[in-house]
Amino acid sequence: QQQVKQSPQSLIVQKGGISIINCAYENTAFDYFPWYQQFPGKGPALLIAIRPDVSEKKEGRFTISFNKSAKQFSLHIMDSQPGDSATYFCAASNTGNQFYFGTGTSLTVIP
Amino acid sequence: GAGVSQSPSNKVTEKGKDVELRCDPISGHTALYWYRQSLGQGLEFLIYFQGNSAPDKSGLPSDRFSAERTGGSVSTLTIQRTQQEDSAVYLCASSLDMGLGGYTFGSGTRLTVV
Numbered sequence: 001q002q003q004v005k006q007s008p009q010s011l012i013v014q015k016g017g018i019s020i021i022n023c024a025y026e027n028t029a030f031d032y033f034p035w036y037q038q039f040p041g042k043g044p045a046l047l048i049a050i051r052p053d054v055s056e057k058k059e060g061r062f063t064i065s066f067n068k069s070a071k072q073f074s075l076h077i078m079d080s081q082p083g084d085s086a087t088y089f090c091a092a093s094n095t096g097n098q099f100y101f102g103t104g105t106s107l108t109v110i111p
Numbered sequence: 112g113a114g115v116s117q118s119p120s121n122k123v124t125e126k127g128k129d130v131e132l133r134c135d136p137i138s139g140h141t142a143l144y145w146y147r148q149s150l151g152q153g154l155e156f157l158i159y160f161q162g163n164s165a166p167d168k169s170g171l172p173s174d175r176f177s178a179e180r181t182g183g184s185v186s187t188l189t190i191q192r193t194q195q196e197d198s199a200v201y202l203c204a205s206s207l208d209m210g211l212g213g214y215t216f217g218s219g220t221r222l223t224v225v
Contacts, residue, residue, distance in 0.1 A: 044214075100156075101153050
């Protein structure tokens with residue numbers, strides 16, 4: 001049973017465009033929602049995270065939008081750059097327990 | 112250390128052999144996790160350790176897989192009688208406490224069973 005569903009599986013965006021990756025979850029006990037960025041040959045690295053008491057969190061060009069009632073959250077990458085090309089994973093956890101990861105989105109930003 | 116260290120970075124083994132993968136977490140991190148990432152796939156949870164508590168082994172795919180964590184620090188993931196379907200990248204992560212502040216991942220061990 002996939003605790004966190006992620007889409008799309010792959011995404012191609014022009015340089016300067018907006019990349020949007022979506023995730024949905026079922027367990028209402030989840031209270032921490034991080035996004036990880038993974039480059040080839042490297043482990044995933046924490047990019048940005050949100051807790052359900054806020055609807056949006058922005059860090060530079062990266063924004064998480066969170067919809068508690070719909071049990072959905074998304075990552076928006078503004079002004080996408082070729083250096084953003086990587087695999088992105090969403091995750092969810094109930095503090096004190098393991099993380100559940102989405103299946104990943106391969107993002108390619110075309111110059 | 113400054114980050115999570117995993118060794119070896121690459122391992123090629125013959126089918127049926129045993130392998131040991133090592134993870135050295137960030138100093139002071141009490142929680143340690145093992146995940147498996149198959150080519151083009153997501154992160155499959157294997158096992159986690161939290162302090163002195165009994166580990167959660169619920170993600171281990173078969174009894175050929177085992178892991179231990181000595182002295183609350185270094186962890187070893189052992190795969191016995193390796194099979195070709197065990198080929199994957201094995202990722203280790205650690206955190207200050209369960210679920211708080213996110214994980215810090217190592218670069219992984221790429222295991223190839225031939």
